[in-house]
Structures are given as C-alpha cells and as structure tokens.
Amino acid sequence: MILSTLLKALDQMGMVKQANAHCDIPCGVYDTGPALVAAASVVRLMDILDQSKNDNASALSNQHTRLIAEKEKQAEIVKHEIRVIWGDYFKAPLIEKHPDIHALVHSIMQKGSACKQGIHREDGVALIELVNQFAEIFWETKGLTTARGPCPYEPKLPVVYPVLAG
C-alpha cells in the first residue's frame, strides 16, 4: 500500500519513465467510423434481401448468396473494428472511467453474430445503436462532443459522429 502510493506519487511527479514491452507501431489512429459504416451496411443488405424476396428463383439464388455473404462480411468488420479499439485503445484509466465498456463490447459481439446468423432487421438496427453507444464513449475519451443524426444514405438510421473543431 505504501509502496503503491509512493510509486503513484513518483509517477505523477514525472519521475518515472515509460518503457514499451511490445513495440507495436504506436500509430494511435482509432475511429469508430468504419464500424458504423459496416453496421449501416448490414441493415442495408438486410433491406435489399427483404426487397428481393419476390424475384424469380434463379436470379434469387445468385443474388441472395452474394447479399448474405456480404452481410456476414460487414457484420464481421463491425466486430473486428470494435475489438481493436476496445483491446488496443482502451487502457486501465479509461476503463476505470467507463466500467460498462466490457459489457457493451460483449453486446456488440453477440449482436454482430446474430446479424451474421439471421436476417432480422431489428438485430441490425440494434447493432447500429450499440455501436453508436460505443462511439459516444470513444469520442468522449477524446474530449469531443458528438452529434447523432440519420446517415445521409440508406438505411437513414441515426449514427453518432464527433463534432470536430473548425
């Protein structure tokens, strides 16, 4: 206890140097944008699938196969993008400030899988909403406010983006 207090004090005084153990390229470029675009794509693909259900059988099987494959790919992109930000960017001090982040990321993984498995639009909409919540937390850690509004393309559902200073 005394040792940890002492170490913390020394650290706060800038007397402790930081050494890296992994030497990953410290690029630090993280953004929730790609996850949101992929989540919107999932819903869009579900909508196209739904609209094409009355097409004739041969056209249907080809198009459906492509749409389903793409939907699964986009859902996997959502999962990957969120895992990377959560695993590489969120460190102890941020996690202490946002203790719910683990549960939220877990929900995104589960919902992302549901979107891969099925074609239920409500799962896609829920996936966007979960990614929006993640984006709000992420941009808050960057000291930025966020704006929420419908994306200017189909499926025109609300998405969260940072408000960047001019």
Next chain:
Amino acid sequence: MKPRLPDGSFVLFRHARSVRPGDIVLVQHPRYGLITKSVAKIYDDGRIAIEGLSPRSTSRKQLGLISRQALRGKLLLSRPPECAWQRA
C-alpha cells in the same frame, strides 16, 4: 497467456554490468526507443540478442543485436497495475 509484465506495471531496474540469458532488461533501442525485453543470447563480441516474451512481440530479427551501451538496467522488481481487470 497473460504478459510477464502486465500493461501499466511499475518496474524497477538496476544498473547491471553483466546480464544472462533470461534476464529482463531495459534497453535504449536505436529504433524502438526505451523498451523492456528479455535477454535471449549473448555473443562473444559482447552484443546481445533480445526478445519479447509474448508471441505477439516484435521478432528477434527485427529487434537486431544491441550493444552493452544500450543496456539501461536489469529488472529488480515489478508491480502489476492496481486495476483488477488487468491483473486477471
């Protein structure tokens, strides 16, 4: 596998004249800056091969051989961060 030194650990190094394979050392690396690695091998000419203990670490080949002058110290004690989640 959890890392030998969890992210955010306080690590105390001491100046050391000699190191042995397996020692965890602090190195001022010409390319990667101040890093902590494990000693893999010491060559006759005194240069030292270092490696990470994680499979995700930068490879020995990428790290290259370092001189004794680049050695800043040898691990004396380490203390994991207080955040319980990171210790798990």
